Amino acid sequence: MNELISRPRRNRRTESLRSLLRETQLAPADFILPLFLCPGTNKVEPIGSLPGVNRYSCDRLIEKIKSSVATGVKAFALFPAIETSKKDPTAREASNPDGLLPQSIAKIKSAVPEALLITDVAMDPYSSDGHDGLVKDGKILNDESLEILASMALTQARAGADIVAPSDMMDGRVAYLRRALDAEGFQDVGILAYTAKYASAFYGPFRDALDSAPKHGDKKTYQMDPANRREALREAQLDAAEGADMLMVKPALAYLDIISDLKQNTHLPIAAYQVSGEYAMIKAAAERGWLNERAAFVESLTSIKRAGADVILSYFADTLFE
Ligand code: PBG
Secondary structure (H helix, E strand, O other): OOOOOOOHHHHHOOHHHHHHHOOOOOOHHHEEEEEEEOOOOOOEEEOOOOOOOEEEOHHHHHHHHHHHHHOOOOEEEEEEOOOHHHOEOOOHHHHOOOOHHHHHHHHHHHHOOOOEEEEEEOOOOOEOOOOOOEEEOOEEEOHHHHHHHHHHHHHHHHHOOOEEEEOOOOOOHHHHHHHHHHHOOOOOOEEEEEEEEEOOHHHHHHHHHHOOOOOOOOOOOOOEOOOOOHHHHHHHHHHHHOOOOEEEEEOOHHHHHHHHHHHHHOOOOEEEEEOHHHHHHHHHHHHOOOOOHHHHHHHHHHHHHHHOOOEEEEOOHHHHOO
16 A cells, blocks of 8 residues: 555545635736727727627726626726727827727716726827827837826826826836826826836737727837846836835736735735737637637636736726626
8 A cells, every 4th residue: 555645636536625725816806998989979899809898888898897896896907999080199199188098987977987997198089190109200209108108197187097107117207297297196007017017919909999009119228127026026026116006017917926916026916918829829728629718717816816917907897707
């Protein structure tokens, strides 16, 4: 007879035992659902490369938010699809208080006061160049972009955004936004910094959804090199020192080491964004019958949480707890 004393399999014997010993749980309160907003009324527009995700006009978006809140997911990251005619090189529409996003924030807040609204700060959905910052002679200008981003963040805060989320990766933006928000009395508006945002191939479907792909060049002079790990810690130190309230890693699944590093090296809450390409991969394989959709996304999200994410942005957040 074999005389094994330690038998790890003893703890895996039944589901009741496994659930008792499970180290990582997914709870609706930890999720942020990204949502795409379009102009008009009674519109639900499917997005080809994101099956199951739609662009909603504000009235339909409010319904979507209500049904999500009913499942316990109460935080939303809002992304507006701006008409091409309203895009220009300086993203002026981003600071228009009568624009699609500010008007919608106010309506959502009055219809669903408990919804936590997080707004993206970056020029790309509004820029005719499709870049997150201001382009001059083929270069992305840093300090000149900050002014535009601050005016965008203030427009969102005035409309009622709870948290602004700079996703632009310009240097010094967290401090710049914090100062601008505080100067107008928005001390309570939080900053969720896209701290370690990589120049990733996994953003493709998102750019389809907003028609926001760069018209020329790529984002490698501001988004991080996927090969770099220590640089994420440098970004984290800066964002923390500049007053960020939460730090984000993006994408998530290919960057679990970065999530873990940030969790261990800072005391701020860590968010991770399971981006559009991560969603689309699972959807596409499941549509072909190549893997079980729910099992695959639960496993993927569990690994993101296990790596150290306190908060997860996911396009699966609405179906996860249905
Ligand atoms: C815009 C922005 C992007 C995403 C979130 N905010 C795209 C990009 O940086 O090109 C990607 C989200 C996703 O792929 O789900 N600054």
